Amino acid sequence: MSQPIDSSMIDPIALARDLIRRPSVTPDDAGVLGVLEAALTPLGFVCHRLRFEADGTPPVENLYARLGTGTPHFCFAGHTDVVPPGDVSKWRHDPFAGVIDNGVLFGRGAADMKSAVAAFAAATTMHLRTGKTKGSISLLITGDEEGPAINGTIKMLAWLKARGERIDHCIVGEPTSGASVGDMLKIGRRGSMNVRLKALGIQGHVAYPQNALNPVPILAALVERLSSLVLDTGTDEFEPSNLSFTSFDVGNKTTNVIPGEAHGAFNIRFNDRHTPESLQRTIEKAASDVSATRGGAFQFTYDVSGVAFVTKPGAFTDLLSGAIARVTGGAPQFSTGGGTSDARFIKDHCPVVELGLCGGTMHKTDECVPVADIERLTQIYASVLSAYFAGPAL
Secondary structure (H helix, E strand, O other): OOOOOOOOOOOOHHHHHHHHHHOOOOOOOHHHHHHHHHHHHHHEEEEEEEEEEOOOEEEEEEEEEEOOOOOOEEEEEEEEEEEEOOHHOOOOOOOOOOEEEEEEEEEEOOOOOHHHHHHHHHHHHHHHHHOOOEEEEEEEEOOOOOOOOOOOOOHHHHHHHHHHHOOEEEEEEOOOOHHHHHEEEEEOOEEEEEEEEEEEEEEEOOOOHOOOOHHHHHHHHHHHHHOOOOOOOOOOOOOOEEEEEEEOOOOOOOOOOEHHHHEEEEEEEEOOOOOOOOOOHHHHHEEEEEHHHHOOOOEEEEEEEOOOOHOOOOHHHHHHHHHHHHHHHOOOOOOOOOOOOOOHHHHHOOOOOOOOOEEEOOOOOOOEEEEEHHHHHHHHHHHHHHHHHHHHOO
């Protein structure tokens, strides 16, 4: 079971507070990676500050820090960028002050996920006190997870590959726990695809509808057809896929004109029974059927932010479950629920799971986490490192 944090090591609470005090709203670094680098360098980590940018997007600061050069190579991945705090006057405490009130740490990023990043570093110091690590430990930290995710993890991984560096296993520290820290491991995620569509009709006078083709009922028919689709009933690892409309808009402020087009948008969260290509075929078949009966035409644009993936239960997940049980006394539940994360990029390079704090307050006003939970997560990460480097390579 858990033991008190040794005060001679990195204090995860103090480091989490220092990170929160840097208002690193995407894409601004605000000095947050410098705080982390200053904590890691004395431990022997070799740190690389990686700045990436792309046309039309602001530059993003990222940090890759590695301790050791050998194998196996275990990576902690996460982000130090945060979402905006919203109306600061509605917060109990300044969202960037890192206030501890009655044993609870408040601040933007407390849950998602600066506290987990602090736990990465503190757990490494706990592990190093047990002896020399035979392989490597790294932190892959981006400033672009809450934003477009263009200039962060995906480019850092390409940079590592170009250098010939390989990660063997990875934990992403997203807030994935449910009722208590360590009660859930995210072993995969559903894919996500955003679709925008335009229904094309013929503009005309409302008094002469025979001379027009109203796209509004045409779009409504497609909305009804797509919304009623049963994409699947789930799999052993995944809950059912779902299609949810998020917008239906005409933008017509003129009361006596039938518009020439209408617009809609929807998102599909899909499991591994589908690919973006198969879903596109399903969508366009439904649209073709509607056009055949009602006339008009449709145009679509697709934006895939991730495909479904799963790290199959096996030696790696067994090791993690055992490490968690040694700290909490209970085995975690495996899950693939929730939204997307940067694990969707890492899964192309190595087995990856997500393990972090409870996420009930993430992105909310008064985002917060009990300091005891940060300490517990630190102990879990240290237990993982101990088990990972103690046994034969997975």
